[in-house]
Structure formats: structure tokens, C-alpha cells
Amino acid sequence: xxxxxxxxxxxxxxxxxxxxxxxxxxxxxxxxxxxxxxxxxxxxxxxxxxxxxxxxxxxxxxxxxxxxxxxxxxxxxxxxxxxxxxxxxxxxxxxxxxxxxxxxxxxxxxxxxxxxxxxxxxxxxxxxxxxxxxxxxxxxxxxxxxxxxxxxxxxxxxxxxxxxxxxxxxxxxxxxxxxxxxxxxxxxxxxxxxxxxxxxxxxxxxxxxxxxxxxxxxxxxxxxxxxxxxxxxxxxxxxxxxxxxxxxxxxxxxxxxxxxxxxxxxxxxxxxxxxxxxxxxxxxxxxxxxxxxxxxxxxxxxxxxxxxxxxxxxxxxxxxxxxxxxxxxxxxxxxxxxxxxxxxxxxxxxxxxxxxxxxxxxxxxxxxxxxxxxxxxxxxxxxxxxxxxxxxxxxxxxxxxxxxxxxxxxxxxxxxxxxxxxxxxxxxxxxxxxxxxxxxxxxxxxxxxxxxxxxxxxxxxxxxxxxxxxxxxxxxxxxxxxxxxxxxxxxxxxxxxxxxxxxxxxxxxxxxxxxxxxxxxxxxxxxxxxxxxxx
Amino acid sequence: xxxxxxxxxxxxxxxxxxxxxxxxxxxxxxxxxxxxxxxxxxxxxxxxxxxxxxxxxxxxxxxxxxxxxxxxxxxxxxxxxxxxxxxxxxxxxxxxxxxxxxxxxxxxx
Amino acid sequence: xxxxxxxxxxxxxxxxxxxxxxxxxxxxxxxxxxxxxxxxxxxxxxxxxxxxxxxxxxxxxxxxxxxxxxxxxxxxxxxxxxxxxxxxxxxxxxxxxx
Numbered sequence: 001x002x003x004x005x006x007x008x009x010x011x012x013x014x015x016x017x018x019x020x021x022x023x024x025x026x027x028x029x030x031x032x033x034x035x036x037x038x039x040x041x042x043x044x045x046x047x048x049x050x051x052x053x054x055x056x057x058x059x060x061x062x063x064x065x066x067x068x069x070x071x072x073x074x075x076x077x078x079x080x081x082x083x084x085x086x087x088x089x090x091x092x093x094x095x096x097x098x099x100x101x102x103x104x105x106x107x108x109x110x111x112x113x114x115x116x117x118x119x120x121x122x123x124x125x126x127x128x129x130x131x132x133x134x135x136x137x138x139x140x141x142x143x144x145x146x147x148x149x150x151x152x153x154x155x156x157x158x159x160x161x162x163x164x165x166x167x168x169x170x171x172x173x174x175x176x177x178x179x180x181x182x183x184x185x186x187x188x189x190x191x192x193x194x195x196x197x198x199x200x201x202x203x204x205x206x207x208x209x210x211x212x213x214x215x216x217x218x219x220x221x222x223x224x225x226x227x228x229x230x231x232x233x234x235x236x237x238x239x240x241x242x243x244x245x246x247x248x249x250x251x252x253x254x255x256x257x258x259x260x261x262x263x264x265x266x267x268x269x270x271x272x273x274x275x276x277x278x279x280x281x282x283x284x285x286x287x288x289x290x291x292x293x294x295x296x297x298x299x300x301x302x303x304x305x306x307x308x309x310x311x312x313x314x315x316x317x318x319x320x321x322x323x324x325x326x327x328x329x330x331x332x333x334x335x336x337x338x339x340x341x342x343x344x345x346x347x348x349x350x351x352x353x354x355x356x357x358x359x360x361x362x363x364x365x366x367x368x369x370x371x372x373x374x375x376x377x378x379x380x381x382x383x384x385x386x387x388x389x390x391x392x393x394x395x396x397x398x399x400x401x402x403x404x405x406x407x408x409x410x411x412x413x414x415x416x417x418x419x420x421x422x423x424x425x426x427x428x429x430x431x432x433x434x435x436x437x438x439x440x441x442x443x444x445x446x447x448x449x450x451x452x453x454x455x456x457x458x459x460x461x462x463x464x465x466x467x468x469x470x471x472x473x474x475x476x477x478x479x480x481x482x483x484x485x486x487x488x489x490x491x492x493x494x495x496x497x498x499x500x501x502x503x504x505x506x507x508x509x510x511x512x513x514x515x516x517x518x519x520x521x522x523x524x525x526x527x528x529x530x531x532x533x534x535x
Numbered sequence: 536x537x538x539x540x541x542x543x544x545x546x547x548x549x550x551x552x553x554x555x556x557x558x559x560x561x562x563x564x565x566x567x568x569x570x571x572x573x574x575x576x577x578x579x580x581x582x583x584x585x586x587x588x589x590x591x592x593x594x595x596x597x598x599x600x601x602x603x604x605x606x607x608x609x610x611x612x613x614x615x616x617x618x619x620x621x622x623x624x625x626x627x628x629x630x631x632x633x634x635x636x637x638x639x640x641x642x643x644x
Numbered sequence: 645x646x647x648x649x650x651x652x653x654x655x656x657x658x659x660x661x662x663x664x665x666x667x668x669x670x671x672x673x674x675x676x677x678x679x680x681x682x683x684x685x686x687x688x689x690x691x692x693x694x695x696x697x698x699x700x701x702x703x704x705x706x707x708x709x710x711x712x713x714x715x716x717x718x719x720x721x722x723x724x725x726x727x728x729x730x731x732x733x734x735x736x737x738x739x740x741x742x
Contacts, residue, residue, distance in 0.1 A: 005715050012714045159710045176554045178617045197613040200606035210703045220677040221684030221698040237692045297600040329696040
């Protein structure tokens with residue numbers, strides 16, 4: 001019975017893993033990059049790199065919005081912070097469409113040099129958002145379909161995690177076991193080690209991934225308990241203060257915002273982060289200045305920051321301490337979702353999560369490679385059949401192909417002319433064309449040489465990213481280090497690390513030829529990604 | 536100095552001690568066959584170090600995040616150990632002693 | 645006995661696996677949905693708390709159901725072990741909603 005259970009769980013693990021493994025690899029890799037979504041976006045907009053936050057930033061932003069959009073429905077100023085040195089200005093024009101959407105529609109947005117107040121015009125790019133969005137809604141597929149597909153993969157991952165734990169015979173005894181250079185055995189060890197060591201992360205990321213989409217996936221509790229379904233539920237748990245539906249009569253607002261910013265910072269002892277105004281320059285204007293606060297990972301995602309609310313004349317109306325009395329279940333929900341999004345993460349913690357993402361990607365990757373390795377070994381030297389070649393080829397496209405395409409995306413960002421029409425779509429087109437090219441290559445050459453060629457392309461392209469950056473911008477690795485700009489320097493350094501890693505894998509693959517003696521072993525090795533046969 | 540290196544190195548030392556509590560790894564790392572009593576000592580030591588590491592996490596982060604990060608730190612500390620064991624097993628134990636000491640020194644520099 | 649019944653029910657191992665997969669995917673979801681609705685209505689907590697607790701548990705229930713569908717001895721047990729609790733939960737939810 002016990003053996004039977006383990007066997008059926010192994011079967012479940014293998015096939016649920018294979019069926020959506022490629023998608024999971026892509027989700028893991030792009031999702032890992034999303035931990036540095038802001039930093040990637042920033043790197044991809046060199047026009048913003050000269051901006052430096054200054055004392056005058058709030059006032060400059062206030063004046064700019066006052067001149068640009070005096071009669072908007074709402075303003076939003078996101079002050080420079082440690083992940084971005086520019087001020088972001090958003091406003092919602094007072095149009096009939098905006099009124100229809102209750103003012104929730106996306107409005108205009110510009111970036112302002114935080115030191116000079118100049119409106120910056122970065123090259124059109126989706127930046128890190130493209131990779132971030134890809135990790136849960138893919139691209140070019142109707143959003144709802146893509147989200148369901150990703151969630152099905154996530155659910156399968158949850159099943160694979162639990163069935164994997166049941167399958168793993170000696171989970172504690174093998175906790176530290178990794179035996180390199182032993183073909184299939186090594187892939188299994190690597191898969192086990194990356195899975196077991198980071199098990200808490202894998203479970204958290206998968207489970208919280210489902211929770212983020214709970215309204216779509218599991219609305220039945222909300223529908224059963226609330227007349228208005230999930231809307232009723234959310235209004236109950238996370239009540240939102242709605243802004244007034246219509247603007248009042250024109251009325252002047254405070255000329256200087258700095259005193260209000262100072263007041264908010266003094267009240268909460270934290271730097272101001274955001275200035276939001278509803279109905280600016282009307283008699284019902286509301287100015288809300290929110291600050292950061294001590295991180296509490298169990299806090300709600302939105303609206304949890306302390307804030308002062310003023311009227312247009314600068315009279316204090318309300319003090320929101322940003323404390324909520326959430327129930328235990330809400331705190332668990334908040335905890336998991338905040339961990340998934342790495343909210344409240346300081347730079348060190350963000351790197352840690354990035355590393356866990358890399359480990360998770362490695363787990364998915366080694367699982368896929370293990371599948372091929374095991375079946376290649378079972379061939380005992382016979383030519384691999386169509387299915388095995390197909391899986392091996394798809395592995396290649398999903399792993400080295402995707403990584404190569406990402407490098408292509410970054411290079412396109414630097415090389416495409418700034419005034420190209422639809423420029424941001426072209427960056428994405430380069431990404432998918434590169435990926436398609438690697439897929440075709442992988443299907444034609446699903447063997448060891450194919451892997452070597454793709455690793456070479458991967459290493460070269462990632463090496464090219466910092467080089468192209470050096471040739472085309474002033475904010476290359478050397479100046480980024482001179483400016484002590486961690487995010488910019490790290491981006492180029494990570495590119496070099498990835499290139500070096502791919503180069504090392506290539507070197508191992510090339511240098512680790514199986515012994516000449518049996519011709520059939522050499523043939524079998526062709527299907528093996530690392531070219532390692534059983535010793 | 537930040538307390539982060541100390542937390543990480545304590546986690547690493549704890550996991551190394553737990554690996555020393557397993558016969559196979561003990562032999563690889565120290566080159567001697569251990570008796571049952573030694574193994575038990577290392578098991579207790581390992582868990583004690585991990586509890587200490589957890590205390591560090593709770594000091595560094597608020598409770599809920601601190602508990603989550605405890606698990607994360609075990610992952611972080613386990614990675615180098617998993618690679619040291621097959622390639623440089625003899626280096627694992629000196630590092631487990633040296634890193635926490637260095638991190639402590641770092642706290643006061 | 646159960647082995648025999650499973651074989652009779654599911655002539656071939658392949659068909660058996662297909663039947664298990666069907667009940668895992670669809671039956672498991674039905675069970676999770678019904679259990680969430682029942683928990684949301686019957687848990688002795690504030691309404692929002694009960695709803696969220698039920699929803700938090702739903703994905704674990706689904707996972708458990710999938711594991712049960714593939715792990716249990718016979719196809720009949722796989723179906724019964726998921727559909728009977730699902731029906732019970734649905735009945736509870738229906739009672740709670742009335």
C-alpha cells in the first residue's frame with residue numbers, strides 16, 4: 001500500500017510536472033526577474049538616469065501638475081524613493097469616459113527629473129512590466145484565458161510539490177545530498193536539493209499565486225455569503241474611501257505643498273512617499289499625503305500607509321495612522337500575498353527573494369532535464385524516439401531559448417531608434433522573434449550539439465548586453481559604479497554573471513565528452529543535455 | 536554593521552552541525568567514524584544554532600516577516616553547504632566556525 | 645476486492661487513470677468550491693473572516709482531493725471519496741444559504 005501510494009504519487013508528480021513544466025519554467029524565470037521590475041524598467045530608460053532627488057522635488061512636481069493639468073479629476077505624485085530617483089506624475093483628465101469608470105481608468109503619466117523639474121521623455125518601452133505581466137498573463141492571449149492557464153499550471157505545481165514530497169523517499173536523510181557528475185543521479189539530486197531546500201519558498205509562491213487570483217478561481221465562498229459576490233466581500237474587508245463623484249466650483253489651492261509634506265513627515269516620522277489629490281483646484285479638493293512606515297508583512301496590500309488628509313487650503317481634515325484591525329485569516333492572506341510580491345522588502349531581502357526565484361527556476365529546469373535524462377538512460381544506447389527528441393527540444397527552447405530572448409529584449413532596448421513608431425512593441429517583437437528562432441533551432445537540433453549552440457548564443461547575447469550599453473549610453477557599468485548607482489551597476493553585473501554561467505555550462509558540456517569506447521553510449525549522450533552518461 | 540551576515544552564518548553553522556549529525560556527511564567532512572554520542576551532540580548543537588538564528592531573524596525583522604525569513608535563511612544557508620559537501624567537504628567545518636566569528640567581529644567594526 | 649472492483653470499473657489501467665484524472669480535476673474543484681461555500685456560511689466567525697478562511701482552505705482542499713484521486717486504491721474510492729463529501733458540502737451550503 002505504502003509503495004503503491006508512493007508509486008502513484010511519483011506518476012502524478014512526473015506527469016503533472018511535464019505537462020505544464022515548460023510554462024512553469026517560463027513563469028519562474030520571468031517571475032524572478034519581476035522582483036527587480038522597477039530596476040529593470042529604470043535600466044531600460046537611460047533618459048531618466050541623471051535624475052537625483054532633491055529637497056525641491058515636491059514643490060517642482062506640484063508646480064508642474066498645476067501648470068499641466070489644472071482641471072484634472074485627480075493628481076498623483078509619487079516622490080523619488082530608493083528604487084527610483086525620478087518623480088512620477090499622474091493625472092486623470094476630467095473626461096466623460098473617466099466619469100463613467102468612476103475615475104478608476106488609467107490616466108496620463110509622465111516622469112519628471114527630480115532635481116530640475118524637467119519633464120523627461122524616456123524611450124518608449126514596456127520595461128520590466130513586460131516580463132512581470134508575462135509571468136501571469138503571457139502575451140497576445142486574451143487576458144482571462146492566459147490567467148486561467150497560468151493558474152492551472154500553478155495548481156499543478158501545488159500538486160507536484162505535495163506529491164513530490166510524498167515521492168521523495170529520504171527527504172531528511174538526503175537533505176544535503178548532491179552527487180555531481182553522475183548523469184541522471186545528479187539531475188535527481190539537483191532537483192531534490194533545489195526543491196527541498198527552498199520548499200517553504202516554493203509552497204509560498206505557489207499557494208499565494210493562487211490566492212492573488214482567488215476572486216477568479218474560487219469566488220464560491222464570496223458568492224455564497226454576499227449578495228454582491230466578491231465586490232461585497234471586498235467592500236467589507238477592504239473598505240475604500242471613494243472620492244467625490246463630481247468636482248465642485250473652481251477654487252485656489254495652497255501654492256506651496258512643502259509645508260504639508262513637512263507636517264506629514266513630522267507626524268509619522270517617515271519620509272513622504274505619495275501626494276494624491278482628488279478634484280484639484282475645486283472647492284472640494286482633498287490632498288492626501290502618505291508616508292512610508294515600519295514594515296509589517298501582515299498588513300493589507302493597499303491603502304495601509306499612514307496619511308494626512310487636507311482640504312485644498314491646507315487645513316488638516318483627517319489623520320490616518322495606517323493601522324487596521326484585520327482578522328487572523330486576513331493577516332495570513334496579507335502575509336502570503338506580500339511575500340509573493342516582496343512588498344516591504346529592503347534591498348538585501350529583495351536579493352534574497354531573487355535568489356530563491358533562481359533556485360525555483362533551477363528546480364523547474366532540473367525537473368525537466370531529469371525527465372529527458374531518465375528516459376535517455378532507459379534507451380540503453382538506442383536512438384531516441386520522436387517524443388523524447390520533442391521534449392528535449394522544447395526543454396531547450398523553454399530554458400536557454402527564453403533566457404536568450406530576454407537578452408535580445410534588453411539589447412533591442414538599446415539599439416532600436418528612439419523615434420521608431422510603436423517602439424515598445426518592437427522590443428517585444430524582438431523578444432518573441434528571438435524566442436521563435438531558438439525554438440526552431442531546438443526542434444531541428446534536439447541533441448547535445450544543439451544545447452551547446454544555444455548555450456553559446458545565450459552567453460554571447462548576455463555578454464553583449466553590458467557591451468551594447470557601454471557603446472550606446474552614458475550610464476554603463478563603469479559610470480554606474482562611479483555614481484554608486486547600485487541598481488544600474490547590478491543589472492550589468494547580473495548580465496555578466498548569467499553570461500559566465502552559460503559559458504561555464506558550455507565548457508562543461510564540451511569538455512565532458514563521454515568515453516569514446518562504446519559508440520552507442522555516444523549516441524545516447526546526444527539526447528542528454530549535459531552529455532553525461534551513467535558512469 | 537548589519538546583523539544579516541551573522542544570521543546567515545549562524546544558519547550555515549547550524550546546518551553544518553546537522554550534517555555532522557549524519558554518519559555519511561560526518562565522515563566526509565571530518566574523516567573520522569563518529570559514535571552515536573557525538574552524532575547526538577551535533578544534532579543538539581545544530582538545532583540550538585538554528586534557534587539562535589531564528590532569534591536573530593526576529594530581532595532583524597518584525598515577527599511575521601522574521602518567522603518567514605527564518606525559513607528563507609535555512610534555504611540560503613543550505614545552498615553553499617550542498618555544493619561544498621561533494622566538492623570541498625573539508626572546507627565546510629572550518630567555514631562553519633570561522634564565518635560566525637567573522638560576522639561577530641563585523642558587528643563591532 | 646477493491647482491486648477487482650476497480651478493474652471491473654475501469655477495464656484498462658489507462659482508462660482507470662483517465663477516470664481518476666477526471667474526478668481529480670472536476671470533482672476536486674467541485675469539492676473545493678462546495679466546501680468553501682459551506683465554510684463561508686457556517687464557520688462561527690465574522691462573515692468576512694469566514695469567507696476568507698474558507699477561500700484560503702479551498703486550494704489546500706483541492707490539492708488534497710487530487711492526491712486522493714490518484715493515491716487511493718480503487719477508482720470507485722477515488723470517485724466516492726470526492727463526490728460524496730462534495731455533495732454533503734453543497735447540501736450544507738444550500739442549507740446555510742436558505
